[in-house]
Amino acid sequence: MINIHQNGNCLECDKKCSAFKRLLSEELNYINQYRFHITYKKGEVIFKQNTPASNVISISRGVAKTTFEDKFNKNLILSLIKGPSLVVGPGIYVDNIYHFTLTALTEVHACIIDVLAFKKLIRENSDFAEQYISEMSVRAIRNYQRTFCLTHKQMHGRVADALLNLSQNIFNAPEFEMPLTRQELGEYTGLTKESVSRILTKFRDDQLIQMDGNIIEILNMDKMITISENG
DNA sequence: CCATTAATTATCG
DNA sequence: CGATAATTAATGG
Structure with a gap:
């Protein structure tokens, strides 16, 4: 620092x-x-x-x-x-x-x-305070979705949610450089890093995503969303 | 369904 | 080259 x-x-x-x-x-x-x-x-x-x-x-x-x-x-x-x-x-x-x-x-x-x-x-x-409350509210709503994800969805749905969040809320693009390690993806999804690893290669084998080193591209956004919704 | 364990391979510093 | 991260497979709760 x-x-x-x-x-x-x-x-x-x-x-x-x-x-x-x-x-x-x-x-x-x-x-x-x-x-x-x-x-x-x-x-x-x-x-x-x-x-x-x-x-x-x-x-x-x-x-x-x-x-x-x-x-x-x-x-x-x-x-x-x-x-x-x-x-x-x-x-x-x-x-x-x-x-x-x-x-x-x-x-x-x-x-x-x-x-x-x-x-x-x-x-x-x-005005400042209200805008701040508004930002907190957006986070609160996201937290409801995350709590639901972590308590009701299983592996594939949770990893799909993680990828969608990165794509839609962080990078605003289907292709991005993964800022999280597998360990961190596990800590984000409540899974072990081994499970994350296995799901990602399955997604790749199923042509849902492409992985080139640290670059991930969501190839089939519709299917990814379906997996997220179905848990 | 998914964690754990273990063994192997890849990547980083 | 040694350490750390990622992958893969087998096992069991």
């Missing part, structure tokens, strides 16, 4: 997440005083579960994951995030602790923003 910039300011920033677009010029100048821009390398932890939640993170570029970890080695990837996106730990309004770990999957450009400055803007600008 090196490479601290002070170049530019929030007013001119064109990588703002949508909530910040609701801020007035003077509010942007205010928040500008309480932020650090930083570049994380692939694999670096941005913040860690069970540590004090003193900041919110505005990711301008890159892909990250949120993981819920127990004391041993059972990890669950809660969500994948693509910038621009504002990552706010729910703990800031509960117990001031981060309840998940945020990790860069690619190079991530982000601003670390003081949580007190963020809360002040929430109180003072209802």
